[in-house]
Amino acid sequence: MSAEAEPSVTVTDVELDAELTSTGLVASADEAEYALRIGDDSLILAQQLGWWISRAPELEEDLALGNIALDLLGHARNLLHFAGTALGKTEDELAYFRDEHEFRSAWLFEQPNGDFGHTIARGLLTSAYQFELYTQLAASSSPGLAGIAAKSVKEVAYHRDHAVQWILRLAGGTDESRSRIERALINTWPYLDELFRDDELHDRFEGAPRPSALREPVMSVLRQVLAEAELDEPKTTESSGDGRHGHHSTYLGPILAEMQVLARRHPGASW
Amino acid sequence: MATAGATGEEHVGDEQWPMWEVFVRASRGLSHVHAGSLHAPDETMALRNARDLYTRRGEGVSIWVVPASEITTSDPGSKEAFFESPAGKNYRHATYYEKSQGVPHL
Numbered sequence: 001m002s003a004e005a006e007p008s009v010t011v012t013d014v015e016l017d018a019e020l021t022s023t024g025l026v027a028s029a030d031e032a033e034y035a036l037r038i039g040d041d042s043l044i045l046a047q048q049l050g051w052w053i054s055r056a057p058e059l060e061e062d063l064a065l066g067n068i069a070l071d072l073l074g075h076a077r078n079l080l081h082f083a084g085t086a087l088g089k090t091e092d093e094l095a096y097f098r099d100e101h102e103f104r105s106a107w108l109f110e111q112p113n114g115d116f117g118h119t120i121a122r123g124l125l126t127s128a129y130q131f132e133l134y135t136q137l138a139a140s141s142s143p144g145l146a147g148i149a150a151k152s153v154k155e156v157a158y159h160r161d162h163a164v165q166w167i168l169r170l171a172g173g174t175d176e177s178r179s180r181i182e183r184a185l186i187n188t189w190p191y192l193d194e195l196f197r198d199d200e201l202h203d204r205f206e207g208a209p210r211p212s213a214l215r216e217p218v219m220s221v222l223r224q225v226l227a228e229a230e231l232d233e234p235k236t237t238e239s240s241g242d243g244r245h246g247h248h249s250t251y252l253g254p255i256l257a258e259m260q261v262l263a264r265r266h267p268g269a270s271w
Numbered sequence: 272m273a274t275a276g277a278t279g280e281e282h283v284g285d286e287q288w289p290m291w292e293v294f295v296r297a298s299r300g301l302s303h304v305h306a307g308s309l310h311a312p313d314e315t316m317a318l319r320n321a322r323d324l325y326t327r328r329g330e331g332v333s334i335w336v337v338p339a340s341e342i343t344t345s346d347p348g349s350k351e352a353f354f355e356s357p358a359g360k361n362y363r364h365a366t367y368y369e370k371s372q373g374v375p376h377l
Binding site for chain 1: 287288309310311312313315316319320323324327328
């Protein structure tokens, strides 16, 4: 074979995007506390969604849930990194070496995957909340939080769309799928209220939307989705969960144990 | 309802989702190119699954999905009758013809 017949193969260098936004900024104590709260939300949900890989109803749904988990992990990395600039810790130290009472995620995010319906119902609520939150936070006076929110909101819009599409299909599918999504919504709905409670941080820190200001826009979107799916709004009692101050349900411990075991057994290990 | 399987049982929902063919356009001005196939319950979800499966690394700006059952294909068994006829018909190629002397603008 002549040399000319051998096509030369080259791999085009892809310019990789920076993995972290808001680098170079140092968070204030309040910004850090706020970033930890919403960063922990995403971290815990990402960890939970990873369970579905190889277990979703179809291969395509494995990929969809896995993609959402990776998006959320990206948001969590940004937020924990930013929080870490105030606390003198790295994102890994915050993710792997804090104990349960130091996590600031809300109870909704630590609720179990359950069946596919429960994961979708939880996904609808978390994404509807995060979409409004990031939309408002993108206009924040804190450049660090605003930058992370502006990047994250586009991905969360897709997460919300994914959940809405499945709510419509499960509600309009078989009797079985409809009763399962109804049950899932009833079991998940009580954890909404915690997301809309203001506390001392929001009184002090004006760089973030007040949780109570998110209630109406979030509920209005959820009501529209339920109406389109011809589902009733669940009538449930509000959970008294208080994850924002480190008081968690029994579900968080096992999630953290699985997420942290490797890093704790081999501190400082790298690829 | 589908015909009962060998076990005599049937389960609603056990059927596999239909197959879709995915075409992705990498950038403006290029054609859509066949990227692969996937399963999805309907066209809306097919488009979303295609986004997740085939554009995760920024490969595309536009996606088409087509039900695989709607594509009519040539029969691999009749390859000879379909595709071998051009062989030997070199006069169908422009390079077969020699340029005549004195003809301008060729």
